[in-house]
Amino acid sequence: xxxxxxxxxxxxxxxxxxxxxxxxxxxxxxxxxxxxxxxxxxxxxxxxxxxxxxxxxxxxxxxxxxxxxxxxxxxxxxxxxxxxxxxxxxxxxxxxxxxxxxxxxxxxxxxxxxxxxxxxxxxxxxxxxxxxxxxxxxxxxxxxxxxxxxxxxxxxxxxxxxxxxxxxxxxxxxxxxxxxxxxxxxxxxxxxxxxxxxxxxxxxxxxxxxxxxxxxxxxxxxxxxxxxxxxxxxxxxxxxxxxxxxxxxxxxxxxxxxxxxxxxxxxxxxxxxxxxxxxxxxxxxxxxxxxxxxxxxxxxxxxxxxxxxxxxxxxxxxxxxxxxxxxxxxxxxxxxxxxxxxxxxxxxxxxxxxxxxxxxxxxxxxxxxxxxxxxxxxxxxxxxxxxxxxxxxxxxxxxxxxxxxxxxxxxxxxxxxxxxxxxxxxxxxxxxx
Amino acid sequence: xxxxxxxxxxxxxxxxxxxxxxxxxxxxxxxxxxxxxxxxxxxxxxxxxxxxxxxxxxxxxxxxxxxxxxxxxxxxxxxxxxxxxxxxxxxxxxxxxxxxxxxxxxxxxxxxxxxxxxxxxxxxxxxxxxxxxxxxxxxxxxxxxxxxxxxxxxxxxxxxxxxxxxxxxxxxxxxxxxxxxxxxxxxxxxxxxxxxxxxxxxxxxxxxxxxxxxxxxxxxxxxxxxxxxxxxxxxxxxxxxxxxxxxxxxxxxxxxxxxxxxxxxxxxxxxxxxxxxxxxxxxxxxxxxxxxxxxxxxxxxxxxxxxxxxxxxxxxxxxxxxxxxxxxxxxxxxxxxxxxxxxxxxxxxxxxxxxxxxxxxxxxxxxxxxxxxxxxxxxxxxxxxxxxxxxxxxxxxxxxxxxxxxxxxxxxxxxxxxxxxxxxxxxxxxxxxxxxxxxxxxxxxxxxxxxxxxxxxxxxxxxxxxxxxxxxxxxxxxxxxxxxxxxxxxxxxxxxxxxxxxx
Numbered sequence: 001x002x003x004x005x006x007x008x009x010x011x012x013x014x015x016x017x018x019x020x021x022x023x024x025x026x027x028x029x030x031x032x033x034x035x036x037x038x039x040x041x042x043x044x045x046x047x048x049x050x051x052x053x054x055x056x057x058x059x060x061x062x063x064x065x066x067x068x069x070x071x072x073x074x075x076x077x078x079x080x081x082x083x084x085x086x087x088x089x090x091x092x093x094x095x096x097x098x099x100x101x102x103x104x105x106x107x108x109x110x111x112x113x114x115x116x117x118x119x120x121x122x123x124x125x126x127x128x129x130x131x132x133x134x135x136x137x138x139x140x141x142x143x144x145x146x147x148x149x150x151x152x153x154x155x156x157x158x159x160x161x162x163x164x165x166x167x168x169x170x171x172x173x174x175x176x177x178x179x180x181x182x183x184x185x186x187x188x189x190x191x192x193x194x195x196x197x198x199x200x201x202x203x204x205x206x207x208x209x210x211x212x213x214x215x216x217x218x219x220x221x222x223x224x225x226x227x228x229x230x231x232x233x234x235x236x237x238x239x240x241x242x243x244x245x246x247x248x249x250x251x252x253x254x255x256x257x258x259x260x261x262x263x264x265x266x267x268x269x270x271x272x273x274x275x276x277x278x279x280x281x282x283x284x285x286x287x288x289x290x291x292x293x294x295x296x297x298x299x300x301x302x303x304x305x306x307x308x309x310x311x312x313x314x315x316x317x318x319x320x321x322x323x324x325x326x327x328x329x330x331x332x333x334x335x336x337x338x339x340x341x342x343x344x345x346x347x348x349x350x351x352x353x354x355x356x357x358x359x360x361x362x363x364x365x366x367x368x369x370x371x372x373x374x375x376x377x378x379x380x381x382x383x384x385x386x387x388x389x390x391x392x393x394x395x396x397x398x399x400x401x402x403x404x405x406x407x408x409x410x411x412x413x414x415x416x417x418x419x420x421x422x423x424x425x426x427x428x429x430x431x432x433x
Numbered sequence: 434x435x436x437x438x439x440x441x442x443x444x445x446x447x448x449x450x451x452x453x454x455x456x457x458x459x460x461x462x463x464x465x466x467x468x469x470x471x472x473x474x475x476x477x478x479x480x481x482x483x484x485x486x487x488x489x490x491x492x493x494x495x496x497x498x499x500x501x502x503x504x505x506x507x508x509x510x511x512x513x514x515x516x517x518x519x520x521x522x523x524x525x526x527x528x529x530x531x532x533x534x535x536x537x538x539x540x541x542x543x544x545x546x547x548x549x550x551x552x553x554x555x556x557x558x559x560x561x562x563x564x565x566x567x568x569x570x571x572x573x574x575x576x577x578x579x580x581x582x583x584x585x586x587x588x589x590x591x592x593x594x595x596x597x598x599x600x601x602x603x604x605x606x607x608x609x610x611x612x613x614x615x616x617x618x619x620x621x622x623x624x625x626x627x628x629x630x631x632x633x634x635x636x637x638x639x640x641x642x643x644x645x646x647x648x649x650x651x652x653x654x655x656x657x658x659x660x661x662x663x664x665x666x667x668x669x670x671x672x673x674x675x676x677x678x679x680x681x682x683x684x685x686x687x688x689x690x691x692x693x694x695x696x697x698x699x700x701x702x703x704x705x706x707x708x709x710x711x712x713x714x715x716x717x718x719x720x721x722x723x724x725x726x727x728x729x730x731x732x733x734x735x736x737x738x739x740x741x742x743x744x745x746x747x748x749x750x751x752x753x754x755x756x757x758x759x760x761x762x763x764x765x766x767x768x769x770x771x772x773x774x775x776x777x778x779x780x781x782x783x784x785x786x787x788x789x790x791x792x793x794x795x796x797x798x799x800x801x802x803x804x805x806x807x808x809x810x811x812x813x814x815x816x817x818x819x820x821x822x823x824x825x826x827x828x829x830x831x832x833x834x835x836x837x838x839x840x841x842x843x844x845x846x847x848x849x850x851x852x853x854x855x856x857x858x859x860x861x862x863x864x865x866x867x868x869x870x871x872x873x874x875x876x877x878x879x880x881x882x883x884x885x886x887x888x889x890x891x892x893x894x895x896x897x898x899x900x901x902x903x904x905x906x907x908x909x910x911x912x913x914x915x916x917x918x919x920x921x922x923x924x925x926x927x928x929x930x931x932x933x934x935x936x
């Protein structure tokens with residue numbers, strides 16, 4: 001199993017270079033929202049370990065919102081963020097990237113503060129790396145290569161089933177299964193299909209993962225007495241905050257929404273980037289830090305097989321603290337339109353959204369950390385759109401495929417590789433087509 | 434808060450009634466040339482509008498009026514007030530490319546090809562006339578004759594519509610409608626988590642009432658000083674504001690042309706010219722028989738908001754819980770897409786533990802589990818009408834390539850939140866090529882078959898079989914083409930009086 005990893009390079013922009021940068025980034029697209037995967041700057045399509053990547057200017061229009069907590073607008077630069085999700089270690093990927101797309105990256109990063117065009121690009125990128133506080137991977141271990149091979153497999157089998165309808169109808173389930181396996185073997189022999197066996201998981205990763213799996217509960221267990229003692233105080237504090245924290249949920253500016261919508265729905269999947277400020281004070285800071293830590297544990301060890309609680313439409317997502325935890329950045333790659341995505345948020349995991357984002361300035365009022373909040377549909381939708389940022393460039397290595405497609409294709413492959421014994425099993429498997 | 438109930442006489446009747454007893458209908462698309470003349474003309478028709486009041490005798494005619502955003506502007510409604518309407522309404526059905534993409538209005542369905550409603554071709558208002566057999570023509574002439582010269586101009590007349598409850602392909606239509614909670618009794622609650630219900634909060638249809646979230650949908654609220662004559666009601670949740678939206682609804686209108694010969698000829702070829710097979714295939718695509726019987730078996734226990742009319746029970750007391758593999762009714766069948774009839778949570782047993790497990794996302798049995806959104810947030814009230822005469826399958830097959838007549842549906846639906854209701858249903862469920870875990874297919878009747886990047890096809894239709902291997906129709910052409918459309922606001926009588934008094 002090849003585990004996935006992520007990178008995110010964040011650097012402040014030279015103040016008057018934002019618009020030239022946007023123009024340069026736009027040149028990587030065929031049209032807004034549709035990247036040219038072979039563009040001259042970063043030809044994403046040539047990197048076969050890369051799932052998703054994006055360039056986004058972190059120009060937060062909501063920075064002054066913190067005034068409702070009596071604080072002045074923080075003086076923060078506008079950042080450029082370059083982030084992506086890849087198979088195997090991100091360091092290796094970044095090294096490959098600098099070798100094969102170095103000049104394009106230099107051209108882009110030359111808009112950032114302190115970038116020396118003749119310096120060491122890889123080192124500069126590593127120095128500007130922001131690690132996610134939490135990371136969600138739809139299916140840990142599923143590589144780009146596997147996705148592509150399994151999709152080819154599914155497509156070939158679907159056509160085979162269409163073309164051989166009459167002969168299949170006369171066969172029993174065992175024979176059909178045999179036929180399909182023989183067909184795949186024959187296709188593999190002539191090189192039309194490939195099913196690369198999964199690579200073993202790297203030992204170092206396994207060890208690290210194991211210690212994380214065990215370590216976090218151990219730490220929690222050790223902390224439990226203190227946490228329990230603190231709980232009543234925590235709840236009192238929480239309720240005080242929840243009762244008084246102001247909401248900032250006006251309808252978003254139509255121009256802003258149009259800019260975002262222009263970038264959406266060119267593929268069955270979409271990107272989402274959003275930025276907001278964490279509510280001031282230690283209470284919110286510690287609460288959100290703790291909850292995002294738990295979230296990270298959950299997505300690493302529990303929700304790594306096709307679903308994040310009830311939501312099955314997210315491929316990759318990350319939560320990243322910026323500026324000494326004054327701000328939280330969220331990015332995801334999801335299936336369907338934003339309206340569907342928000343529907344999932346509101347109707348399936350409002351509680352989960354509330355846990356983290358109710359610590360953000362202006363979020364619709366939540367109660368007891370999990371109730372209400374996102375359930376206030378229109379306010380929540382306004383909040384989401386207001387904090388969303390236009391993703392200038394977005395690359396998806398497997399357009400046209402939803403996370404459900406990927407899961408189905410993997411199951412189809414499993415059925416080809418393993419001999420079934422029970423008829424019911426074969427029937428279930430055939431229903432995947 | 435004191436629950437005042439809905440003032441029936443303030444609501445245009447279309448929200449409550451489909452006027453099925455008035456078989457003839459036509460829709461006049463109008464343009465306002467002079468605001469003052471238009472306002473005074475509107476003042477005269479306001480009293481003839483049909484309301485939602487239940488009368489002892491059925492009216493012989495019904496008249497309704499609705500405005501586009503451009504229409505409100507032309508009427509002189511201040512920009513500040515217009516900004517209070519929903520962004521979908523303000524932008525319009527054809528106003529943004531991204532919206533057209535989401536609605537599937539691209540290529541041969543693109544607004545640039547429309548007969549009306551394209552970006553520079555949006556009518557200001559629509560006058561809807563419903564009449565008893567033989568009563569429409571004369572009345573329509575007199576209505577048009579009374580349009581003020583130089584004040585309101587007739588752009589287009591959408592006519593040729595006589596309804597008999599069947600749509601042009603020959604299927605009985607319009608049987609399944611959400612039941613509006615007209616008495617404002619609905620309590621959204623834990624029952625909705627496990628059970629699909631057909632009784633839907635008034636706020637999903639009419640602005641100014643609580644919706645399925647128990648909240649009030651955004652709408653234009655007016656400062657009382659802008660309503661000196663006190664024409665408008667107060668907003669329920671913000672009594673210091675006057676509610677311009679209250680008792681009004683958004684009306685979505687799409688002219689959908691149906692290629693009836695193309696439909697039946699394709700099915701005839703697929704069925705090897707066997708009339709029974711052909712019909713069966715068509716019914717599989719719809720999810721109901723041509724006479725309207727659902728393909729899945731009826732639920733044993735009642736469903737809230739369905740019945741007590743035995744016909745309603747026979748046609749609508751069902752969900753797809755009993756057909757998890759899509760054997761009786763394919764996942765992609767038209768009615769299963771348009772109304773998946775699922776509750777908030779995936780099906781399962783009652784009890785706290787089961788609730789907890791499912792809320793956390795566990796306990797899945799198949800890749801299909803829990804991929805469809807909860808239905809109750811995505812309902813629409815359909816008020817569509819057929820245009821063109823019916824054609825039997827046999828006639829359609831003999832007709833050859835060119836149809837002698839234009840046939841289709843004036844698709845009309847009402848909702849309070851266009852984005853969450855009509856647009857969501859159209860985008861995620863109807864044209865969505867990934868609906869319910871499917872791939873390579875959109876709605877078998879009205880899908881546009883446009884390719885999706887990365888997918889080999891979108892023109893297939895899967896029919897799951899008991900034996901295991903699905904049957905699949907491939908190479909389906911497009912049967913339905915969008916010829917026009919717009920978003921309108923169907924105001925309350927009070928709001929209309931307010932509009933006519935502006936300026």
